[in-house]
Amino acid sequence: MKRRDFIKSSIFALGGTALMTAGYGKEKLIKSEGQVIKRKYKDIEVPLLGFGCMRLPMDGNKIDMVELEKMTEYAFAHGANYFDTAYMYVDGNSETAIGKVLKKYDRSSFILADKSPIYKMNSQSDVRKIFDEQRKKCQVDYFDFYMCHNINLNTFEQYRNVKMVEELNKLKEEGLIKYFGFSFHGTPEILKEVVKDYKWDFAQLQVNYLDWDVVKAHEQYNIVQALGIPVTVMEPLRGGGLVNLSEKAMAKLKENYPNATPAEFGLRWAASQNNVVTVLSGMSNLKQMKENIATFENFTPMSEEEIKVADEMAKIIQSQGEINCTACKYCMEVCPKGINIPAIFALYNQYKVTNSAFHLKIYYETLSENEKADKCIKCGLCNKNCPQNLPIPDLLAEVQKEYEKAKASA
């Protein structure tokens, strides 16, 4: 073959391959045997387990796209096609990553939820600007579920000032948002105000057996239920807090239900509330996803006895004086000193449960110098962002004190 012929034929071959791959485009859905149970919501069906995209699988500092791909595939195969992302998740990379993996699937085959970051809005026009940015990042034309993100004590004023409801309602009328709701981390008093603002399609609340009391989730739930607003559940396991149970709480669970796992128990508790559309769980690897999906394949609501056990477990956990941090990392978005607040609180909580000063000391010392609690300057910027309204600087000082003690005793 002459050189020219060779080049010609290779170009044809390459072009052909490109055309073929383009033709295949969308991935075919292969359904497997076990399917996540679905609940009817308005005119669609929503899987009872949703994929929360705040704690995506990580490979160092980057999102592990290979694992994420595997997880999405598995989720689709089992009918768990609800994805819940937000502007600020994973340092703003969650939307892009989810957009990349969902691109392969037909738009009607998945339900995508996204949220409008209130703290980013300086004027009413910003709402649409950021909405368009989000559509671009997620590579979609419309969002099925869309929320005002994290309405709480501190953001409430801004949320009203920039007229988010007005602006987002326009988007809904244009068909770019199917269902319009809000995610909420405030007090029942504020919630009563928020529900007046709009005929909400849904409310995203922090519902789990511990927060039922702690953040007055019960009251919040009742407020929206009375108005017939369905609930999507976030933090059903408190960012893993209800998975890594203390010895006492674990003993309580095992004593009554030796076969139950804490994750399964927590998820079932949240899903057992009848006004709940879906329970969002932030899954960080395929193993967690497999377990959670198994929980929802043959889901049965909790019996009264089970709920009683959960109540008792909540009391045990509350009595241990742990910090109610869900590791959402919103504080770290703003901390000017870059203190690793969630990690410090996690260490502290572990210490509260195990009472091992030795472990507190060695784990605390694995943090880098700049991430430690003593770098806190008490500016209070974090407080504004904390959905749990924790007095972070004071708590950091307390942890530091405990660490000093642990260090002295070791």
Added chain:
Amino acid sequence: MLYKIRFGIAILIFITAILGITGIFYPLPLFDIQTAPLIQRVIIDFTVISIASLAIILLLTLLFGRFYCSLLCPLGIIQEITALFRGEGNEEPRKNLPVKYFITAITLGVMIGGSALLIRYLEPYTYFGSAFTLSIIGIIALIAIIVLTLFKNRYFCTNICPIGCLLGLLSKLSLFKMYIDKNECLSCGMCERNCPSGCIDSGEQYIDNETCVKCLKCKGLCPKDAIKYGIKPKEEVIFNPKRRELITFGAALIVLAGAIKAGIEIGKTAAEKIKNVILPPGAENAQRMFNKCLNCNLCVNACPNKILTKADKDFGAVHIDYTKGEKYCKYDCIECAKVCPSGAIKKISLDKKQETRIAMAVINPDKCSKNGACIKVCPVNAITKEENEPAKIDASKCIGCGRCKTVCNSNAIEVFAINEQQRV
């Protein structure tokens, strides 16, 4: 004649440079057209203006040779002035040593990789800047270069300076060259004895355009007017790399590649531990500033409040010290960003500067004397106070200018360094 005109312009530029660097009078952005900061600016922001400015310098060099060294480079002009004291006619031709190619490859490579750590200790513009702002390294380097000049004129330019080396390579290929008209030349050696770069071999009737800084001195001295500055007639091959030269360049290229890689590593690790430093608005974070600032200290004198300070033992680049000068950063001032020629301090607008948090002020409620003095001076209205209560700072508004601390009579306010400049 040409020499005198050139020297005159050079002196004017030199005086302007001194006035500029000492902060007395800065009429034209003279430092924006210095080669090393321009290269740095292209690396940092890659904007049309920076690329175009650098392209103009390089293209002019390709046309006329190393004019930068004798016309714009302040350090070059200092050497020329110094050389006036070493008498006339005692220069010697010198070898073009290949060491400089490696110096250039290493320093520029590391800079391209992301760290100005090496270039700022070897680059003429910075030496000039730091010496005239009384930085110890700058003064020592300047004295060393002056002393060197008294022994061997422009030795730094021809055999050490990485910028000179880079421009020299372009000069080698330039359209306009200095050359000797062999029909006229008497080989009297007048030019050779007076050439500050030692690049003329009158015996061979040859001028090395790589080290020639186009000072034009020889042209006026030649009794037969045999030295020409223009397009060299094609009597010999213009660029004839000999084997040895090729090997040198090859080796230098390998070193360059290695240096770029090292530069990337240095850029990542250097200054990682230094976080406790307040930087001028637009510098973003300590690591970036440490890697990008050339330490020319132009901003130090431009700052009207004199809070900017030279590199010291705490931090190896320019930074803010709130214990100096007026002790706070002026709200409606962005002088440092305006003058920074390298882009280490980004050329942000005044509006953006007023929204950039460079530090964080915190009030200690136990010490607060509750007189409310800080409330009045805060430019962003971040401080509020209830009756008989200590004042409170709204952290989300505070830009860390330090103004409040200057009026506090009870020492209750502390201004803390932050990791990364933020928009409020």
